[in-house]
Amino acid sequence: MRLLHTSDWHLGRSFHREGMLAHQAAFVDHLLEVVERERVDVVLVAGDVYDRALPHVDAVRLADDAFARLAASRARVVVTSGNHDSALRLGFGSRLIDAAGVHIRTDPATVGTPVLLDDEHGQVAVHALPYLDPDALREPWQLAGRSHEAALVEAMRRVRADLSGRRSRSVVLAHAFVAGAQPSESERDISVGGVSMVPTSTFDGIDYVALGHLHGRHTLTQHVRYSGSPLAYSFSEADHVKGSWLVDLDARGLAAAEFVEAPVPRRLARLRGDIDELLSDASLARHADDWVHATLTDLPRPLRAMERLRGRFPHTLVIGFEPLGEPVGDTPQTRVHGRSDHAIALDFVADLRGVPATAAESALLLAAHDACHDDPDADVLHVTRAG
Template sequence: MRILHTSDWHLGRSFHREGMLAHQATYLDHLLEVVESERVDLVVVSGDIYDRALPPVDAVLLADDALVRLAASRASVVLTSGNHDSARRLGFSSRLIDAAGVHIRTDASGVGTPVVLHDEHGAVAVYGLPYLDPAALVEPWSLSARSHEAALTTAMGRVRADLAKRPGMRSVVMAHAFVAGAQPSDSERDISVGGVSMVPTSVFDGIDYTALGHLHGRHTLTERVRYSGSPLAYSFSEADHLKGSWLVELDADGFTGTHFLEAPVPRAVARLSGDLETLLSDPGLRHHEQSFVEVTLTDTARPSRAMDRLRQRFPHTLVLRFAASAPRLGSLPASQTHARSDRDIALDFMTDMRGGQPDESETTLLWSAVDACCDDSDVDTLLSDRDDAGTDDEQSEEVD
């Protein structure tokens, strides 16, 4: 049996407010092509089909189209819900959809009931474990602790109890969790409960293959326990990730091996660092001109119109950072403000914040703004009226 392991589609997600639906559609087209070209018998999607519990309509339509096409393909499909999905919404009509060869598993109570598929060597039991929230299961499952390890250990106990009734049957487990030995990226949602989020790989001992979801980077924890990662980069921390899916093979005796199939990259993700003039002129950065870009500028003084200038060369610059730290804000000591004009204080503040003095036109604009704020004729009139009405002591008290 040839199994394609994918996860964390996050349909409907944006990348720093840039829509990703067209890129996600490109990946799903690729997925269907792989099913045919690699003669895939089973596609497993280990959670986070959508990016949020109530996905946008366009994301639902894209998922519907993908599942219809997969149902018409040579492969069976098993999907589970992740921590981003609404288990109830994703699982709607799952019993009817089973008949089409698309098996959606979102109910924790069914973790010990597999989808049983067959190849020329016999049966394979596929256990789809949805995201298991310990807070929701601690009482109904009488968990020993309010942790992901306790929830998955209990779920795997049910899996093993069922497998014991199926001697010699090969097994696949799908789980959406943070398993020890893997490195998270910036785009995953924290699933820690009371600080206990990590699960040891030993929880999955004895299973022919464990297809993990949740982390967005591909990881090989053991030969038989792997993360596929997300098919697209969803944060700049994933700039160096290789995206795609695992193609897993089972023979009559179980797991025989796997290899990674790269996914298309509609738009690459890059992190660039340097001074502005170098970034704008370096010919070695030409291949990043159409990438999503995060820039860290190392200029001592913050350049004027930095983002506008960067986008002339890198139109998809989404994040701009400055390596030089800005001064901490706070009240200046009296020695630095005493007997100094508002203009001078504002000019020094702007110089400190930018790391360099403003030019002549900026200085003129700044002083005009300062003068407009300080020249309040209503306040002057009010104070004058009070001065005329009171004694010296009263005038002093009112002004204070």
């Protein structure tokens, strides 16, 4: 049996206010191509189909199209809900949809009841675990503690109880933070009481574990893997290779796993240097079509930085400032006591730009301050009283 493991589609998500729906639709096209080209029998989607519990109508339309096309393909589909999904919304109509070969599991009550599939070697039991909130399950499941580990340990107890009565190979889908993997900046924190991590040993004895939640691909053991998200959702993922795991099961269990790279609709680049260097360095021409995060090291801070950078890198989305040689002194909070509002505003301008305000700017700030006061002498009186 051939499996295709994917997760964390986050349909409807934007990237620094740039819409991603067209790129996500291109990934769905790629997924269908892989299913046909590689003769995939089962597609596993390990949670976070949507980016939010109440997804935009266009995201719902894309998900509907994706599942309808997968249902019409050669593959069966098993889907779980992630921490970004609404379990009720994603799971609506799941009992009817089962008949089409798309098995959506979002209800903790179904944990321990597998999707049963067959190939020439016999039966494969696919246990799809939805995202398990320890707070919601602590009482009904009588969990030993308030942690994700406690919830998943109980879930896997139920899975193993089912498997103990079967002669079948086993696959588990889970949406969790499993020890040994590194998060990126685009995942939502799922810690409860400061505890979010689950040990890899929780899944011991399972032939293949398809994990979701973390957006980078990881091989924790030969049997336990994250596919990661199909697209980069933060600049911390600029060096990620995105895609899905193509997994083969033979008569004994896991036989092979190969990573299938997904198309990259627009690359990410993190650039650093002074603005003149970034605008003139010929070697940076390859980033003209990339989404760019630029860290400027100029002191003073350059004017119209975004406008100038977009002249060369039209898709610049983020600018950070880390001036080289910036003097280290008191923090702004230590320099406000007993000083006039006008002086504080001048300090703010100097801290922000790296150079003092001009005389004209100083006069403008003073006029703006005075215009906000009933008593134009209030600023002076404040200084006199403080002094």
